[in-house]
Amino acid sequence: MTTTIGIDIGGTSVRAAVLDGTEVLGPPLRDTTPRTERETEDLLVTLITKLAATRPVEAVGLAVAGFVSADRRRVMFAPHLAWRDAPVPQRISERVGLPVVMDHDVNSAAWAEFRRGVSAGSPLALLIALGTGIGAGLVVDGRIYRGAHGVAPELGHLTVVPDGRPCPCGKRGCWERYCSGTALAQTARLRMADHDAPVLRRLCGDDPDAVTGTMVAVAATEGDPVALHAMDDLGRWLAVGLALVTDVLDPEVIVIGGGVSAAAGMFLPLAASEFAGSITGAGHRPLPRVELARFGDRAGIIGAGLLAAEAVGGA
Ligand SMILES: [Zn+2]
Known part of the structure; x- marks a missing residue:
């Protein structure tokens, strides 16, 4: 097994751990994502230095929440990170003296599931990450599919409702406005205006604007009718x-x-049955398996570590 460091760089936090294959050795180090390029890179160097002091490491993998160039050498743009057209792996590699590879965070997660998780060995595996928005990663014939310019597949911004809910991307009616943690909160908030939501009202301190997707998930497990409606709505979308x-x-x-x-138990059964009935040619074609990810919120770290190991000839 090749020992690596996997780092997941998201809009709010950076998490880093040493990995032996897919095994995360110890709880990941975590810090708040800095707001400038230099501070972000300084934090990465600090985390790598700390982890590399605990055991010998052969390579570093970065899973980045942003657009990564097709050659994976540059972060082109990231809405919640400071980098703009930045050669991040080269900069970090020069400072820590280790090989550094980089990929999009959901590509990394899709790779972890394909190499060692629920989509292992699949000829065509799609990962849909439901979080603040929707991220997607696609593995085709054993390779991460990136599109011609490195930004595919950007499924969260498919328009599902013409002139629908406004999206930070500038469009309206994007899929992730109806099917994400943000969507759960918004759907619940709208319905609270004229429906009883005793649990949700207690959780948000009677302030609908304070409702979060996590609150909706908790309220749904306690039987709150508005939260259950929001879960069903997410399942249908x-x-x-x-x-x-x-x-x-x-x-x-x-x-x-x-x-x-x-919270998949609250929406995935409905989603799977509606999906099976609504697809073109329903009943006359094989459907994809729909599976829950194995690696949870560590998939980005694990995928980054695997990609780093493979870059130096291990796995
Ligand atoms: Zn959008």
Whole structure:
């Protein structure tokens, strides 16, 4: 086994751990994502130095929440990170003296599931990460599919409702506005205006603007009617999106990951049954398996570590 460091760099936090294959050795180190390029890189160097002092490490993998160039040498743009057209792996490698590879965070998660998780060996595996928005990663014939310019597949911003809910991307009616943690909160908030939501009102301190996706998930487990409605609504929108992407890609497996997937028991059965009934040619074609991700919120770290190991000839 090759020993690596995997780092997941998200918009709010950076998490880093040493890995032996897919085994994360010890709890990941965590810090708040800095706001400038230099501070972000300084933090990465600090984390790598700390972890590399605990045991010999051969390579570093970065899983970045942003657009990564097709050659994986530059972060082109990231809405919640400071980097703009930045050669991040080269900069970090020069400072720590280790090989550094980088990929998009959901690509890394999709790779972890493909190499060692629920989509292992699949000829066409799609990972849908339900979090603040929707991230997607696609592995085709054993390779991460990146598109011509490195930004595919950007499924969260498929338009599912013309002139629908506004999206920070500038469009309206994007899939992730109806099917994400943010969507759970918004759907619940809208319905609270004219429906009883005793648990949710208690959790948000009677301030609907304070409702979060996590609160909706908790309230749903306690039987709150508005929270349960929001979960059903998310399940139906998940089915709509899964049918769309299945018509385009015909995947063998669709893996559902991301933070919202922790509440999958509340929406995935409905999503799977609606999806099976609504797809083009329903009943006359094989459907993809729909599976819950194995690696949870560590998939980015694990995928980054695996990609780093493979870059130096190990795994
Ligand atoms: Zn959008």
